[in-house]
Amino acid sequence: QSVLTQPPSASGTPGQRVTIFCSGSSSNVGTNTVNWYQQLPGSAPKLLIYNNNQRPSGVPDRFSGSKSGTSASLAISGLQSEDEADYYCAAWDDNLSGWVFGGGSKLTVL
Amino acid sequence: EIQLVESGGGLVKPGGSLRLSCAVSGITLRTYDMHWVRQAPGKGLEWVSSISTGSSYIYYADSVKGRFTISRDNARNSLYLQMNSLRAEDTAVYYCARGVGVEAAIYLNWFDPWGQGTLVTVSS
Numbered sequence: 683q684s685v686l687t688q689p690p691s692a693s694g695t696p697g698q699r700v701t702i703f704c705s706g707s708s709s710n711v712g713t714n715t716v717n718w719y720q721q722l723p724g725s726a727p728k729l730l731i732y733n734n735n736q737r738p739s740g741v742p743d744r745f746s747g748s749k750s751g752t753s754a755s756l757a758i759s760g761l762q763s764e765d766e767a768d769y770y771c772a773a774w775d776d777n778l779s780g781w782v783f784g785g786g787s788k789l790t791v792l
Numbered sequence: 793e794i795q796l797v798e799s800g801g802g803l804v805k806p807g808g809s810l811r812l813s814c815a816v817s818g819i820t821l822r823t824y825d826m827h828w829v830r831q832a833p834g835k836g837l838e839w840v841s842s843i844s845t846g847s848s849y850i851y852y853a854d855s856v857k858g859r860f861t862i863s864r865d866n867a868r869n870s871l872y873l874q875m876n877s878l879r880a881e882d883t884a885v886y887y888c889a890r891g892v893g894v895e896a897a898i899y900l901n902w903f904d905p906w907g908q909g910t911l912v913t914v915s916s
Contacts, residue, residue, distance in 0.1 A: 684836065714899060715900060726906045726907065727829075727887070729903060733902070738904065770836065772839075774899040774901075776899075783836060786836040
């Protein structure tokens, strides 16, 4: 059972907008910044969003992040087949003195 | 180009030990916090351990506390994870990752980039 809660799966058709939510608590998401990672099949994770809503250079602006209270979300607009991947949210947890990850959301492009 | 290359994984019996290494190139390691994250087969990501730039601050997940030791050699641009008393549930791909963010605030890090990982299998 992961400390951060994500839906195990999400799906959409090409061109659609999909949102993946990440639910935490006051000791993690509610207090600290949230980062999102993308893991393509057979590859290492890659940073997708940092500090709740910042995109690293090279990440398309189709990807966006937001946070409100103890929940965060990752939105992907203009869905493309190459977006099929696992997506993880992560945040520092003040009570655990360590990072916690969501269980991951597998995105399928139909 | 920044590169992180893990090594040292392999098959080990329960109760055994392994030492993972992460060779870093393209950056000066001493200016960055560093992290280990693992992924059991078919499972999600699990944070393992973190170490600050000067090794002053070290953190472990409860699942590995007392068994694993993180260390770094800034002169050799390398990060290490000594794993003792290994259990079947430690079987995973272990990734090292650079921490980026606010200086002296490891809890505000984000992990970028990640290495390609090294597989540790604990089985008799």
